Amino acid sequence: MASETIKTYCRFCHANCPMEATVEDGKLTGVRPDVDNEIFGGYTCLKGRQMPEQLYYPERIQQSLKKNADGSHTAISSSQALDEIAEKLKVIIDRHGPRAVASYNGTVSFQNSATHPVAKAWHTALKSPSYYTSITIDQPAKVGIGQARMGFWGGGSHTWGDSDVALIIGNNTLVSHFSIPGGIPAFSPSNALREGKKRGMKVICVDPRRSEVASRSDLHLQIKPGQDAALLAGLIHIILEEELHDQAFCAENIENLAEFKASLSRFTPDYVASCTELDREDIIAAARMFAGGTKGTASTGTGPEMGPNPNLIQHLTQAINAICGRHYRAGEKLPNAGVLSPLAPRLAQAVPPQPEWLTGTRSRVSDDIGEVTVLTANGPTKEMPTAIIADEILMEGDGQIKALLCVGGNPALAWPGQDKAYAALDALDLLVCIDYKLSATAEMADYVIGSKLCLERDDLTVLTDIWYEKPYSHYTKTVVEAEGDVIEEWELFWELGQRLGLTMTVNEQPVAMDSKPSKYDILAMMTRDSRVPLDEIYQRDGGHVYEVPDVIVQAADPATKGYLNVFPDGLSEELAAVVEQADEALAAKQDYPFLLISRRMKNTFNSTGPELSFLASKGTTNPAFMNPDDLAALNVASGDIISISSINGEIPAVAQSAPDIKRGVISMAHCWGAAPGAGTDDKVRDIGANTNRLINNLDGSEKYSGMARQSAIAVALKKLA
Structure with missing residues (x-):
């Protein structure tokens, strides 16, 4: 029996933990942590270690399915299914226009590095703005709206590895394995927290639960749910009143600080204590502890972001970082500028608000809601907000969604307002799912395309490229060949694009439409002019920290320097709310x-x-x-x-x-x-x-x-x- 050990990485979630897979006669027989990996140090979680069972799941979809009149499904080849889907899409586009064709790219779609660039290329070629992802279910303010309203710092924010204080608001990375730069790293999070504490780092955790992170914090604020905005306003009020902010940084880079301070006058320690059900002295202690650090970042998780006032919460989180000067300055080394994109100068200056990020196609539900720009691994991308997709399906008239491609998601369970979501999915003229199991949504679908799982495809750590605190990357080749008639998520869009006669581009480069490009071809387009050539990463066995020149933050350019706006239009009304x-x-x-x-x-x-x-x-x-x-x-x-x-x-x-x-x-x-x-x-x-x-x-x-x-x-x- 031929046995082989192959270095790869898990894609059960976003953490991309390195593993060694054992393959015998073409079959995956086991996975174990890659203890040689410099970044993760042999860390994996219990979910990723179940990949062998997931790969050979008895009820796995290994051929396409077509829905019958009685609701049952019959096997069909993927080629025939795609032919039929394309013909139905042509009819819908001819009758209702391209906006009637939508895609929802769920959480699992982010685990395939090529899916989103190709999906967006498909929508652009089709001229359909109806591109939805799970980002706008739980964190659009964090990855776009906040920067559009306030601006952002060109030199980057402090990272966990060189910070001495952290304010963690509703984020439990030890379980979720999800974070952003500045919070507890998603790679080996328990070790990262332990190492931070060992070097004297102070951790403040805001959570209604004494979570795994809260139990290891220096100060746990067990807040009343829904009061995160009041707490943040109160912390900033204390910092400004006691003049604990970075006054030099604020004077040079922030506008409207006086108006911002005045707007927070009602958020006194006594008032905030009554709202949040926290001890007044703990609130004051938290403000002083965070402001007293030399480096450190406040960050939020899905808890507050899925509660009330997410736009305001994100703005106040960015604002507390800004007034405390939690950004890299000229002459300082940026720990990781990424290795998969071209190196651009990093300037110690404010990039002003980006109001154009909040413009674009409007929702038919409300003019206040519409396309937003979100910052992805492949740059800023516009998408429609998923919160109102059910209404866009059910609301009759010009622009009504008639067809939906569901990729790596389960909207019957994930979309807010389940009864309406279910009615919307049921009302579609065409519902197509690509999945490895018959989920609640796939059971409703007219066509179900079997999908490859992570060890059956090449991949690259594009999503997490700038999350690491060192210039690290990992290209994994296919570990085992997929059995059955299954495809990758990005291939769904390419196949339909070819059948619809579309001309698609990724990163301003044309995608071959006469014959299907390889996964490597797509990744090469995405990473054109990267700091480390893709072929070098491809040739290396396993993940690696690359020797690249240090990125030193440069002095501000007077011609382009802007200001961070801590008091944008509408903030007074949000605080009153x-x-x-x-x-x-x-x-x-x-x-x-x-x-x-x-x-x-x-x-x-x-x-x-x-x-x-x-x-x-x-x-x-x-x-x-x-x-x-x-x-x-x-x-x-x-x-x-x-x-x-x-x-x-x-x-x-x-x-x-x-x-x-x-x-x-x-x-x-x-x-x-x-x-x-x-x-x-x-x-x-x-x-x-x-x-x-x-x-x-x-x-x-x-x-x-x-x-x-x-x-x-x-x-x-x-x-x-």
């Missing part, structure tokens, strides 16, 4: 005394994981985690079935005692359950419940992104028989 919401929350407490928040779980990645035996052994539901004192007051025990209701809906859940949860709070993971329908509630112990049934996707719609409130939801609960 925070006060109004606090009053509304008190009024609603009588009927809905609990607040439901989102969370991550170690054994799943959104809706992927429960189908695998080892991960299922860790739990087959998304429990409603609650403080034991709340359970006792309701005469509820762990394992009891409870009903959770909001003004929008009701779901069952399995109660679970959790002393780390603040009283009055229920913590549940999203993307569980099934499509709404008779009988699914009875299976809550086996499949969980979908918290999106408690949400109206238009409640509290954020300007620009249309984001709905998906965390800090006011709910009531009762014990079920």
Whole structure:
């Protein structure tokens, strides 16, 4: 029996942990951590170690499926399926125009490095703005709207490795394995946190739960959910009042600071303590601790970003970093400028607000909502906000979406407002999914295309290129050849583009449309003129830190230097809304005394994981985690079935005692359950419940992104028989 060990990396989530795969006679027989890797040091998580089972999952889709009139699916070749899909798309485009054709590129689509550039190229060639991704479900403010309103620092923000303080707001990287530069690195996060603490780093964690990060922090602010904006405003108020800010940096690079300070006058320590249910002295201590560091960054996670006021929260997070001068200055070394893009000068100056990033095709739901620019690994890209896609499908008239390509996502579980999402998916003239399993959305699809899994394809660490704190990259070649009639996600767009006669370009380079390019060809276009040539990365076995010249931040260019705007138009109204919401929350407490928040779980990645035996052994539901004192007051025990209701809906859940949860709070993971329908509630112990049934996707719609409130939801609960 021929056995081979191949270096690769996991793509179960975004962390890209290096692994060594064992292959015997063309079959994957095992994976283990790559202990030789300099960046990760042999770290992997339990999800990634299940890849052999995922690859040979008995119910895996290994041929395309076509939906029959009775709702069942029949096997069909991928070539024939793509032919038929293309013909149906032509009819829809002829009748309704290109905007009627949309794609939703979910979380898993980010794990394939070529998917998004090719998908966007397809939409551009088709002249359809209906390009949606999971980014606008949970973090459009972080990756676009915040920079558009305030601007950003050309020299880059401080990273974890050289910081002595960190303010972590609703981000639990030890479980989520997701972060941004400045927060706990997603690669070997426990070790990164341990090393930071060892060198004397001070960590402030804001979380309604004593999470894995909170339990290791120097100061844990166990905040009332939904009050993150009030807390941030209060911290900035203290810093400015006590003159703890970087006055020289502010004077040179920030405009409207006086107006900004005045707008925060109501957010005194006493007022913020009453809103957030935090101790007044802890709030003051947090402000002084963060401002007292020499380097360090405030960063947010999906907790506050999916709650109320995400645009404001992101603005205040950027603002506290700016007023404390948490940016690299002229003459300082930038730890990592990336290796997969051309080297551009990094200047110690403010890049002013980018208002054009908030313009483009408008939603038919509201003129305040429309295309937003998000910063991706391949540069700024415009996309429509996913929060309102269901309405774009259901709302009749010019521009109504009639066809949807669903790539690496499960919108029946992921889109806010599940009942509306399900109705929208059901109303489409054409629904196409590419997936490796028959998900809740794929079950509804007219065509399901079987997808390759990560070890069956080449890939490159494009997504995480600038997340590393050293110039690191990893090209992995295909480990095992895929069995069956399956394709990669990006190939779906190329195949349909060819059949529709489109001319596509990636990174301003034409994509061959007469014969399919290789994955390497696509990656070469994406990384044209990269600091390290792609072929050099391709030739190396495993991930590597490359010897490249240091990037030193240069002095400002007087001709292009701008200012960071900490008091953009509309900020006063947003701050006033925070006060109004606090009053509304008190009024609603009588009927809905609990607040439901989102969370991550170690054994799943959104809706992927429960189908695998080892991960299922860790739990087959998304429990409603609650403080034991709340359970006792309701005469509820762990394992009891409870009903959770909001003004929008009701779901069952399995109660679970959790002393780390603040009283009055229920913590549940999203993307569980099934499509709404008779009988699914009875299976809550086996499949969980979908918290999106408690949400109206238009409640509290954020300007620009249309984001709905998906965390800090006011709910009531009762014990079920």
